[in-house]
Every structure is written in C-alpha cells, then in structure tokens.
Amino acid sequence: MWADVSAVQVYEQEEVQKLTERQKDILDAALRLLVEDGDNLTMAAVARRAKCSKESLYKWFGDRDGLLTATVRWQASKVRVVPVDQGRPDLMSLTESLESYARDWLKVISSDTSVALNRVAISHAGSGRDKLGEIVLQNGRFALASRLKPVLDAGKRAGLLVFEDAETAFRTFFGLVARDVQIRLLLGDWPGMTEAAIEEDAARATRQFLALHGAGKGQQAE
Amino acid sequence: MWADVSAVQVYEQEEVQKLTERQKDILDAALRLLVEDGDNLTMAAVARRAKCSKESLYKWFGDRDGLLTATVRWQASKVRVVPVDQGRPDLMSLTESLESYARDWLKVISSDTSVALNRVAISHAGSGRDKLGEIVLQNGRFALASRLKPVLDAGKRAGLLVFEDAETAFRTFFGLVARDVQIRLLLGDWPGMTEAAIEEDAARATRQFLALHGAGKGQQAE
DNA sequence: CTGGAACCGTAACGTACGGTACGGTTGTCG
DNA sequence: CGACAACCGTACCGTACGTTACGGTTCCAG
Structure with missing residues (x-):
C-alpha cells in the first residue's frame, strides 16, 4: 500500500x-x-x-x-504577498493601493506558472476529486479577496468608497481587472500582457472602479 | 495510417x-x-x-x-445565437439588448457543457497542439464580441454611449458580466448561478456599464 | 569498523487504453 | 437471389506509464 x-x-x-x-x-x-x-x-x-x-x-x-x-x-x-494595511487612507493612497493590487494580480495570472497550475487544476476538476482546484482558488482568487477587502472597508470608513457589500464590490473590481485575460491565456490565446499593458490596465481598472464606487460622484451603480 | x-x-x-x-x-x-x-x-x-x-x-x-x-x-x-441588430436604438432598447447579451453569456458559461468543453480545451492547450482552445475561444468570447460590437457602435452613433474603442469597451462589459464566475466554475467551485442570480447579475453589469460608458453623465473612466 | 537507514538507478510488473484486424450481420442495389 | 458496402461487436496488439522491487552506494551513529 x-x-x-x-x-x-x-x-x-x-x-x-x-x-x-x-x-x-x-x-x-x-x-x-x-x-x-x-x-x-x-x-x-x-x-x-x-x-x-x-x-x-x-x-x-x-x-x-x-x-x-x-x-x-x-x-x-x-506567492503569499504581504497585505498592505492602512488605517485611514486618503484618496491618493487608496488609489495607489488598488492599482498595486490590480498590477500584482495581472502579473500573477499572466505568469507561466499560474497558467500551468490553473490548467492542471482545471483538468483535475473534471475528473472526480478536485482538491487542486480548491487549493488554487484558495490561494488565488480568495486570497486576493481577503487581502483586498480590508482595503475596501478602510476606504469605506474613510468616506472614499460607497458600496453595500464588500464581497460584491470586490467581485466588480476583480472583473474590471481581469476581464478576459485569464480565460484567454488558459485557452492558449495570447492577449499580449506586457509590462506596460499591465500598468495601463491596472490604472484603467482602478479608475473605473472608483468611478463606480468612489464617493463624491453621487452615482454608484449598485 | x-x-x-x-x-x-x-x-x-x-x-x-x-x-x-x-x-x-x-x-x-x-x-x-x-x-x-x-x-x-x-x-x-x-x-x-x-x-x-x-x-x-x-x-x-x-x-x-x-x-x-x-x-x-x-x-x-x-450555440450560434442570432444577432439582434438595431438601427438607431433608444436607451431603453439598448439597455434591454445589453442585459439580454449579459444574461445569455452568463447562462452559457455556467452551463455544464460549456464548463466541460472549456475544461477539455484548456487541458489540451497545455499539451502542444491547441486547436481546441482556438475553437472554443472563437465560438465563445470572440463570437460574443463580434455580436456585441455592432450594438455598442449603434449605441455610440445614437449618442447613448461614449467610448474610444469598441474592443476595450466590450472587454469592460465582459469583465463586469463574467467577473470571477467562469474561473470558479472551471476550478470546481460553485458560485450558485441560479436563474434569479443570472437575472440580477445581468442587470447589475448593464447598469455598471452604462454608468461608465453611458452618455449624459459626463464622466466616463476611459 | 560495522550495522543500518536513506537514497539512487534501473529493471520489472500490471494495466489501461489508443489503434487495428476480422468475422458476422444488416441493408441496398442490380 | 447474389454481390457488395457499411457497420457492429469483439478480440487482439503495442506501448506508455503508474507502481513496486531490488541491488548498490553514501552517510552517519554507536
């Protein structure tokens, strides 16, 4: 045995x-x-x-x-990343924090190892006992969420962000950052994630997120 | 042979x-x-x-x-879907159209067959000759884009939407709709995509997209 | 020095599965 | 009816790979 x-x-x-x-x-x-x-x-x-x-x-x-x-x-x-905890951020530091998370996340999901690991985990998710999928998810998407939510909550407490639920706010941010990148990479497509593109995408996603959930603009679509 | x-x-x-x-x-x-x-x-x-x-x-x-x-x-x-072409939509029909696409897309990616097909395509993408990944991508994400872009362009021509590039606008919409649903399903997680949840998500994504790219609000974050 | 644990290299086994061969059956056309 | 093609069912082959077994080497502990 x-x-x-x-x-x-x-x-x-x-x-x-x-x-x-x-x-x-x-x-x-x-x-x-x-x-x-x-x-x-x-x-x-x-x-x-x-x-x-x-x-x-x-x-x-x-x-x-x-x-x-x-x-x-x-x-x-x-890939355990140190959480950037901040007591009462201003808009500048909040923005920088969000951008940094977006950048890191894009860097991770477009890395060779992440693609390979997700592929093998997905292959195994089809065949009975998953386990791998749970591990990948736990250390990827859920780890990101648990690191980001404190930031979002801090932003909310500081009056910089407006949202009902941190979870759904996080998922919106996630969607704005990742878009179709991960699925395309997993399927063998190459959306050209250069260093510059990552930088730009992170900034754009953060801008969009603040447009949706930032305070002071008056409108949040949730 | x-x-x-x-x-x-x-x-x-x-x-x-x-x-x-x-x-x-x-x-x-x-x-x-x-x-x-x-x-x-x-x-x-x-x-x-x-x-x-x-x-x-x-x-x-x-x-x-x-x-x-x-x-x-x-x-x-x-799964070829008939494209809904519209000459000069008003805000109501545009919203309905976007919501309908979002709903369909969520229904597709959360279906058993889609998950299975994406899994096998991803498994094969790792091992040399892809082909499968290309097919899935072509009939999935790219088909959706080519069907949705005319709608976006029509909305832009009608003065309802504001964006530079239809491609990036589409990707924003894609991200707002899909968020983390597909990757979680592929990895064996079950984010509970009931009929009602799909309905609600589609409405929320459309609302958020219009908040970002709708005209008349003055601010578009791109 | 000596016994033994840990480990390497390799050979061997069992099996699952992709791919092929073949006899038997059904259907069709003349 | 007879010839023939298409096809089913099954047996068979070859190989790749997971898993195990075993002899030889290194490296301490006593």
Missing part, C-alpha cells in the same frame, strides 16, 4: 511546510516540468529531472496525485 | 457540417460523456455509449483528437 502516509497528511492539512530542502528541490523540478509540458508529466520525468529515484517520489508523496497536489501547494505557498 | 482523411479535413476546415445523423448522434454521446466524466473519456466508452464500433469512430474522425475536436466544433455550432 502506502509507505509514509503521516508525512503527506501532516503536510497537506497544514501550511506548516514539513519539507526538506531536497523535497523542495523536487517540487521545483516538478513545477518546471508542469510549466513546460503541462499535465502530462510522468513520474519518471520528474525523477530524472530532480535526479532522485522514483521510489523516493512514492515514499514522500504517496502517488502521482500526491506529488501534484504537493507541487501546487508548494507553489501556492510561495 | 489513416482511413478517410478527406471527410475529417473538409469537416474541420469549414463550418459546412458534412455530418450524417448517425455521426451527430455519436458526437452528442461523446459530449454527454465529456460532461459526465471529463477529459478521461475513452474511445471504447464513446463506442459503447453510442452503440457503434470503434472502427467506425476511427473511420469517421481519424483518431481521438479528431473525435474531440469534432465534438467541440459540433457543440460550438449549436
């Missing part, structure tokens, strides 16, 4: 990374292969790339699925 | 559906399997479900990829 279940379990249930350096190297190798070849990476390929034995792979990660989830979780843990 | 390349080729290069009823039945069966089981459908399973021989499958569609693309193309050809 299995070999060392406890290691995998304790690793999967908590963000405490009980990973040796060697294992991190292996996950990095798996991640690189995932980016290069997509979901059709083989255990043999990972072992070859990471210069380890297949036996170790199975001992450490249980099976192929375990390796995949460990890889996704490993990458997800790396 | 192959069996009857010409049939597949002529079918794939043109929208002229040279498909017998039998073949359509088979593609429908494949589509149902795709919705149920995801990308891991086997040729044997399709043959069993459609009560045909594997030999016929290979004769008609070449190989597994051919069957998949034929299925995607077949489904895509079914």
Whole structure:
C-alpha cells in the first residue's frame, strides 16, 4: 500500500511546510516540468529531472496525485504577498493601493506558472476529486479577496468608497481587472500582457472602479 | 495510417457540417460523456455509449483528437445565437439588448457543457497542439464580441454611449458580466448561478456599464 | 569498523487504453 | 437471389506509464 502516509497528511492539512530542502528541490523540478509540458508529466520525468529515484517520489508523496497536489501547494505557498494595511487612507493612497493590487494580480495570472497550475487544476476538476482546484482558488482568487477587502472597508470608513457589500464590490473590481485575460491565456490565446499593458490596465481598472464606487460622484451603480 | 482523411479535413476546415445523423448522434454521446466524466473519456466508452464500433469512430474522425475536436466544433455550432441588430436604438432598447447579451453569456458559461468543453480545451492547450482552445475561444468570447460590437457602435452613433474603442469597451462589459464566475466554475467551485442570480447579475453589469460608458453623465473612466 | 537507514538507478510488473484486424450481420442495389 | 458496402461487436496488439522491487552506494551513529 502506502509507505509514509503521516508525512503527506501532516503536510497537506497544514501550511506548516514539513519539507526538506531536497523535497523542495523536487517540487521545483516538478513545477518546471508542469510549466513546460503541462499535465502530462510522468513520474519518471520528474525523477530524472530532480535526479532522485522514483521510489523516493512514492515514499514522500504517496502517488502521482500526491506529488501534484504537493507541487501546487508548494507553489501556492510561495506567492503569499504581504497585505498592505492602512488605517485611514486618503484618496491618493487608496488609489495607489488598488492599482498595486490590480498590477500584482495581472502579473500573477499572466505568469507561466499560474497558467500551468490553473490548467492542471482545471483538468483535475473534471475528473472526480478536485482538491487542486480548491487549493488554487484558495490561494488565488480568495486570497486576493481577503487581502483586498480590508482595503475596501478602510476606504469605506474613510468616506472614499460607497458600496453595500464588500464581497460584491470586490467581485466588480476583480472583473474590471481581469476581464478576459485569464480565460484567454488558459485557452492558449495570447492577449499580449506586457509590462506596460499591465500598468495601463491596472490604472484603467482602478479608475473605473472608483468611478463606480468612489464617493463624491453621487452615482454608484449598485 | 489513416482511413478517410478527406471527410475529417473538409469537416474541420469549414463550418459546412458534412455530418450524417448517425455521426451527430455519436458526437452528442461523446459530449454527454465529456460532461459526465471529463477529459478521461475513452474511445471504447464513446463506442459503447453510442452503440457503434470503434472502427467506425476511427473511420469517421481519424483518431481521438479528431473525435474531440469534432465534438467541440459540433457543440460550438449549436450555440450560434442570432444577432439582434438595431438601427438607431433608444436607451431603453439598448439597455434591454445589453442585459439580454449579459444574461445569455452568463447562462452559457455556467452551463455544464460549456464548463466541460472549456475544461477539455484548456487541458489540451497545455499539451502542444491547441486547436481546441482556438475553437472554443472563437465560438465563445470572440463570437460574443463580434455580436456585441455592432450594438455598442449603434449605441455610440445614437449618442447613448461614449467610448474610444469598441474592443476595450466590450472587454469592460465582459469583465463586469463574467467577473470571477467562469474561473470558479472551471476550478470546481460553485458560485450558485441560479436563474434569479443570472437575472440580477445581468442587470447589475448593464447598469455598471452604462454608468461608465453611458452618455449624459459626463464622466466616463476611459 | 560495522550495522543500518536513506537514497539512487534501473529493471520489472500490471494495466489501461489508443489503434487495428476480422468475422458476422444488416441493408441496398442490380 | 447474389454481390457488395457499411457497420457492429469483439478480440487482439503495442506501448506508455503508474507502481513496486531490488541491488548498490553514501552517510552517519554507536
């Protein structure tokens, strides 16, 4: 059956990374292969790339699925961004904050690794046990929401923003930022997300969001 | 090698559906399997479900990829929607038109078949030859754009809408409508897209879009 | 030095599945 | 009826890959 279940379990249930350096190297190798070849990476390929034995792979990660989830979780843990908390922002700093989040988010979703990870998670979401989709979603869209909502609430308290529900306000912001970028990238289209385009998109999305939910304009469409 | 390349080729290069009823039945069966089981459908399973021989499958569609693309193309050809062209709309009919598009789009992307098709297309986008991604994108997001742009242009000519570029205006609308719905569905999350929620979202997105690009308000954030 | 744990490299096994071959059946045309 | 094409059902083949097994090497602990 299995070999060392406890290691995998304790690793999967908590963000405490009980990973040796060697294992991190292996996950990095798996991640690189995932980016290069997509979901059709083989255990043999990972072992070859990471210069380890297949036996170790199975001992450490249980099976192929375990390796995949460990890889996704490993990458997800790396993109943890520090939240920018602000007590009582003025319009300038709020704008800058929103733009910064928009920029970061666009940078993330247009990165090779994000595309690869989302692809493999989506592939697995179709086939029974998801798990991967939940991890990606949790560390992507939901993490962004939980980091952004305090900013929105602060803006509301400061009288700079007007909205009923932080959740729906966030989703509006999300839509204005992401638009069709992510789905196009996932489907293999290339909407040309250069550094400059990201900068411009972030500014535009922020401007639009403030036009909808900014105070002082009198009209908010919600 | 192959069996009857010409049939597949002529079918794939043109929208002229040279498909017998039998073949359509088979593609429908494949589509149902795709919705149920995801990308891991086997040729044997399709043959069993459609009560045909594997030999016929290979004769008609070449190989597994051919069957998949034929299925995607077949489904895509079914959701062709009639464009609502309008010469010189008033605000009421423009609003109704936008809402209707938003409603349809939300209904499409939250449908089982759309989710399944996008999943398989995304899975394949990772592995070398895309093709599927292009088809899905062409009949999804780009078809929507080409149907919606005339409406936007008409609104602009009628002095109801203000925007520079129809493309970016469309993308804003797209973002306001779709928000995080599609990616969450693809990743196995269920944002609860009931009939009522769709109705409400479409109205909200249209309201927000008009707040950004409607004339008479004086401010458009682009 | 020695025993043993951890690990590498590779070979081997089992199976699932894409693809092919073939005999049997049905339908059609002359 | 006879010839023939289309097609079904099934058996078969080859291979790729997940998983396991095992001998050899390195590296400490005692």
